[in-house]
Amino acid sequence: MSVLERERATEGRRASTGRRPSARRSFFKNPIFFLLPAVLVLLAFAAYPLLVLLRMSVSDVGPSNIVGVWHFVGLDNFVAVLGTSEIWASTLRTIVVSVVLLASNLILGFLAASILSTRGRVTNIVLGIMVFVWALPPIVSGSVWKFLLDDSGALNGILGFLGLPHVNWLSNPSLAIWTVAGVVAWSSLPFSALILRGGLLAISQDIIEAAAIDGAGYWRTRMQIVLPLLRPTMWILGILTVLYAFKSFDFFYVLTQGGPGTATNTLPVQSYYTAFSNFDMSTGATIAVISMLIVAIFAVPYVRSIRKENIE
Template sequence: MSQVVTTPTGVTAHRGDPPPRRRTRSSLTPLGFGVPAAVVLVAMALYPLAVLFQMSVSDVGPSNIVGGWSFVGLDNFADAVQSSETWDALWRTVALCAVLVVSNLALGFVSASVLAEPGRLSNLVLGLMVFVWALPPLVAGSVWKFLLDDSGGLNAVLATVGVGPVPWLSSPVAALWTVSGVVAWSSLPFATLILRGAMLAVPKEVIEAAAIDGAGYWMTRARIVAPLLRPTMWILAILTVIYAFKSFDFFYVLTEGGPGSSTNTLPVLSYYTAFTQFDMSTGATVAVLSMVVVAVCAVPYVRRINAEVPQ
């Protein structure tokens, strides 16, 4: 039967009980915890990037894809810069950026302002937006291709009001703007959710003070709330440009870069150059040029994020 004893340090214990375990500091350091993540990063990101850069400065084709690659330096970049296809693809990508920035900032702000008000209808619309945002691009693109076909659902609706069929995807002029609209539709929920979250963080006292001064709902949103959301809008604009320069899925599903090359953006041009024309080195070069633009846009984004992190 154990006896109660008091140790010299004043701690009460039972005689016969096992001695308490001494806490030992784990031998794992923060660096040790980061090793698995570093291994995955190197295997899944850095190594493919290194191979991509190697292909962009080499002569790679179907005959030597599994063999040795001869080094050509910056010749591939010189050819890509001098090619009219690259510049045409760049301007199409810039046009896509313009559509997405206007849609995400302007329409995103309006929709976020409407959905910032609590209610069942707002919750229902937010749920639908999350569903649209989470929908795989291949699935959403297939649905839109059915709707936008010359004999598809949208032209059938227009026919009921006496409007002839519109070549949404078969016209070289309309195809780029049509696909850009679909991409904007897909990215709008993300922009709305981001801006709505920022609006909910605005102090209610500011909104109430504007209402006391006689400002209406939309004037308050435009004159009071919008200036407070400038940091969020800036980050959203950068993310939108990055998203535009890596958008590939909808163009591949809807038009495959056509008709002709009218919807060949930089990612689409890189893919078809490498895997249709089997010019892997030029395709890798176009991809690297796209990555340079994305990296340039990522610099102010990272700086803004670091500025908001408390030191």
């Protein structure tokens, strides 16, 4: 009896006895089974802390009952937080950081990507340096910038050597937020340049050559032809930039720790110091939830854009 005849005989016996492959065996053959470890890790390290944060934001939590019973207070924490001027000032500072990052990532990122879109040894060296800068931990690069921008730091030393007055980059309340925002923009610029460079390289060269034949110059081609084609990529990059601005904490903590005073208190910084310096855990959690809701508003267009691209 051939192998094919044996399989047919086996299927015939199963059909006659009504036996089917067990549900357990079918489950283990399902590709969804292989996603279970990732789903369990996500639930343990993302979903559960998020639920605890939400519960803390609607409870009265302090040092005395952090490991005890949390009394439910409803939306009282949100009413109290939104009724203070500091939350709105922190939101405004976060928006300032977002604007600086948007201008840097979209404008300077596009210019850098345009320059680096040509292939060559110099381009590869510059790209390697940019990847190195982007991969540096914020604690490390922030410490370097703090050394450079300190009142007695290297940058003011250079200004003094040139006969120029010193600048209080980090100790001037009106200048500190812009200084830290500039450092954050510097750290995120390589990422945006690499993303936009990838979008530029994906554009068909036939379009560029046709524009050159018609007499369009380099930058005219970039502004009137390439830039419209990059609009979906820049849209997604802009949303990611805003999300990054609303979760930036490392550079603010290393450079100014929210100071001088509260001049660089953005939403993440205010949430951290409210919870772990003032030991008002419920208010800190409430600020974090408010920041998360703002991020979620910007995340919705990002998800829709990704889904639209997948459909197309």
